Amino acid sequence: MIELDRVSKIFQSGSGSVTALHDVNLSVAEGEFIALIGPSGCGKSTLIRLVGDLEQPNVGSLRVRGKTPRQARLDHDYGIVFQSPVLYEWRSIRENIELPLEIMGQPGSTRQARANELLRLVGLSDFADAYPHQLSGGMQQRAAIARALSFAPSILLMDEPFGALDEITRERMQLELLTIRDGGTQRTTVIFVTHSIPEAVFLADRVAVMSPRPGRVVRQIMIDLPRPRSFETRADPRFFALITKVRERLREG
Secondary structure, rough: EEEEEEEEEEEEOOEEEEEEEEEEEEEEEEEEEEEEEOOOOOHHHHHHHHOOOOOOOOEEEEEEEEEEHHHHHHOOOOEEEEEOOOOOEEEEEEEHHHHHHOOOOOOHHHHHHHHHHHHHOOHHHHHHHOOOOOHHHHHHHHHHHHHHHHOOOOEEEEEOOOOOOOHHHHHHHHHHHHHHHHHOOOEEEEEEEEOOOOHHHHOOHHHHHHHHOEEEEEEEEEEOOOOOOHHHHHHOOHHHHHHHHHHHHHHHH
16 A cells, blocks of 8 residues: 655755655555654654655655555545644534535535534534534544545544643544544555554554654564454553563664
């Protein structure tokens, strides 16, 4: 589904150049949930932006479903969710969710039916006509996820989407994300950036550990916790063992 082959990204500034990523190799299979974790500044967000065609690599090749990231973006192959929900304040929650379909020229009846489906899925049916400022941070993020899923992308790119939430809301949102992601007929492929080891282990099929800058994928840990996952998963001894394993791999650099 996604293939990075010896990818490097260098940023130029007035004080010189900064190598954010160096010689990154990473493959993501169809339907896989992969979490990227590593120290601050290691290039996790840059990697997401390269896949999403928001930045271009200086070296190496990157293919998304066998295409360039630009073509994948034009083909609406992915949705993107950032740490901030980035909802339009002058549009209702329903109108925010419908926006991608509106841009794609979908008829009103199609947009409304899809928005209703997603509003039910993320538990916001009672807030369809509310505006973003009337919702909590967690509710806004649910709306942002619904908007990213509105056109049924095959890939979801998520850059620390729960980083600004309190711990209780964050844990609930993690579970809701898995419910949303697994609720369709086909599992969405997800690349998820996080600083939280427990979050990475709870959500992912595989955790990719990145080195300090310049970032490289230096370790990969398979997460063999059964699905569907639940609050009880966090009490599983295997869950704690995997957290310890990822933490050790991070220390190894």
